[in-house]
Amino acid sequence: MGKNLTTRKEDYSKWYNELVIKADLAENSGVRGCMVIKPYGYAIWEKMQAGLDKMFKETGHENAYFPIFIPKSYLSKEASHVEGFAKECAVVTHYRLKNAEDGSGIIVDPEAKLEEELIVRPTSETIIWDTYRRWIQSYRDLPLLINQWANVVRWEMRTRLFLRTAEFLWQEGHTAHATEQEAIEEAEKILDIYADFAENHMAVPVIKGTKTEVERFAGAVETYCIEALMQDGKALQAGTSHFLGQNFAKAFDVKFANKEGQQDYVWATSWGVSTRLMGALIMTHSDDNGLVLPPKLAPIQVVIVPIYKGMDQLEAISEKVDPLVKELRSKGISVKYDDRDTHKPGFKFNEYELKGVPVRLAIGQRDLQNETFEVARRDTLEKETVKASEVITHIEELLEKIQENIYNRALDYRDEHITRVDSYDEFKTLLESKGGFFLAHWDGTAETEERIKEETKATIRCIPLSDGKEEGKCMVTGKPSSQRVIFAKAY
């Protein structure tokens, strides 16, 4: 198709990397592990932000902003938390540069050493709970439902655009509650919001579940997650919501007077999704021709390409197109009329296919005469001729159809790739030949979980919320198990 894109079959990983670059979504920067999010990629992220932000606000959450730096001593206050993040954090040690006295250039000024090192936030529980101590005195101050949109840094050694970067953008919610039950309900409510957003905006089907102890967030009592399946059969964790118990309240001494006037530690949750969602979005829907975007998140939903020779023909076309553009926009549909005379229609068709624009209209001389448009949909690459008088209704319906179709396509793929296995041999064979999610019994021990990971590279993605209890035997050790869990190789 002229896009010079490696196919998924040839090399899925290479296909992804090329696609991110060629579709102008992001690129690596001169700073190890940090990406540049390009305007087209950022426009998709902005739509994700807007969608999620609305859902958070509708459920009573407010945005705020906390410092990017975390004093080393804060990070150390919650034992398992520091254990989880100490190995990969950017540490600020000085606050000034100066000219080297030997003229060799700009150096760090040794006299400007910080008394206490600062960590660039990998997540903000500690700085936020240090703040909440000042904000919370009584049950009347609860619940506290706060979210922040921010950048965070985790010093990953092996990075990939959107999927794993040293710096990434995310939202992190941090809530405080008077009771354990209320905090658990909040963590679950947010999980539902994440799943709703993934399925209804991103068109990405997800499985809701809880993490095993090994995979739990550093400092959490329970980690809820949504897991999506990519087209190469690997899982991608798309969002997590943590019930933190009283761990951070105890670490930062955040107590409140309850209705009975007694002092108690506050109950907490935290939850986040990041620019990693961009990776999930790209890998779930796109094909060998490029991106396929759900209409709800596409920066350009409809592109119109004129096919003409000479300015007279273009003018005649523009006369038809201009009012159409106006009317589509008035309906909240984002439209681009690409009348550049520097590029041929074929070039433009390729470009918008690569960029995943859901609907493409073309109009040439014959269309002008017949009062029609050629309408092409990106998800199926089908084309049809539509009367000009019906084109707006047609587009409105088509956008909905595409949103639905790509969700169903992803759902079919996902469901075809959920396999129940009862033997470890079968599991190992199918993991390699077919991939996907595997529902299997597990004895509940970290040892067995670790052994499976070492031997197969598969991890327990989650203990699914929707699957009920079922007596069985661990596929590895034969020990008793009361519920199947989901295994997969993962990003």
Next chain:
Amino acid sequence: MGKNLTTRKEDYSKWYNELVIKADLAENSGVRGCMVIKPYGYAIWEKMQAGLDKMFKETGHENAYFPIFIPKSYLSKEASHVEGFAKECAVVTHYRLKNAEDGSGIIVDPEAKLEEELIVRPTSETIIWDTYRRWIQSYRDLPLLINQWANVVRWEMRTRLFLRTAEFLWQEGHTAHATEQEAIEEAEKILDIYADFAENHMAVPVIKGTKTEVERFAGAVETYCIEALMQDGKALQAGTSHFLGQNFAKAFDVKFANKEGQQDYVWATSWGVSTRLMGALIMTHSDDNGLVLPPKLAPIQVVIVPIYKGMDQLEAISEKVDPLVKELRSKGISVKYDDRDTHKPGFKFNEYELKGVPVRLAIGQRDLQNETFEVARRDTLEKETVKASEVITHIEELLEKIQENIYNRALDYRDEHITRVDSYDEFKTLLESKGGFFLAHWDGTAETEERIKEETKATIRCIPLSDGKEEGKCMVTGKPSSQRVIFAKAY
């Protein structure tokens, strides 16, 4: 009024600090110089962001995101740029913490030292121009009109909430152009956008001008600025737009093939406004009772307080209020109905005055009988009784009136505090007794500028764009001058 707020007359600086805290806008964090922006303050900032973002997009700009870290070598590439920022930057030197072997706690792992130190961005010209080198080959790639919303860090020693903080939030635009003229026009267009936003959204009158060489941005050929006047007679720089010439293009070797096929360096601008605008907003309008917010930026535009005894009375009031809330919201007006039974009306009145809610409605038993509301406006503290049937129109008009009134009030104050002076003695006397902006002749030298600053603490805020040429003599040296410039003490 029960707010325990220091008055402006008693101590303007203390008044400001207390107001920021008491109105729940922001507070200091446990990290030196870094603030926590609280939900109410952040909601105002979100409205500012939304207003500006719309204006940027309407003028063809797109958002993107660049890394938070800048390699030390990048910062050093533009000589005056590094000179300007080296003295106050946070330096990342290590990427891991570990447990001390002597059990003394968590320490920086000396083995995880970075080969090259990274600076937490104080501004992003260098990392962005390093990226633009890859994006720009031909005149067809120009102009490049990009903005980013981000956090930046400048290691200020003396900090004040919103006005000067080690970390702050801002937007920074970075554009690339084929010609000098086009870049200058862009810098000026953005200045107009900033002035428009300040005056028509924030209701803060500003003077547009250019900076002297001494006050120019580190790396700029010309710095345009908008200057506002606070109620204590001190100036506040509210936004800057820089024409960067080819300085960064040369430092980062960004050339393009022009229409004639020749290679030339690209022309650049950069421009930014920050959370400092919050300081300008607060200090321009607020009074001894608390915040006064322009309706266009108020998170809550109308608050409704019921005055009742017992649940029956409250129910009767709510029956009247609920449909009103609904209708106001449908008109895009943000309304809060505060029916909390934990606080008395007087307490609520105080709270919303402190928080600057533009319009307050109260409704009690007599209002119910008479089918009226008591309507109070925050800017003048005037109250009137309005028929229920006319209250919506009344509110709509009142919001517009308040927006206009606080602008005019600030404009009157500002204009009364622009003084033309011709002698240095007069300048010094009036600077102390009256404050404000001073239009005076200056000989154009850095020496005189420096001397005035040392002797009076006043700086040249700008060379105003609107004032024409006028022959005169420098008020200090008597040397010839061709235009008056604006002096003031400044934040």
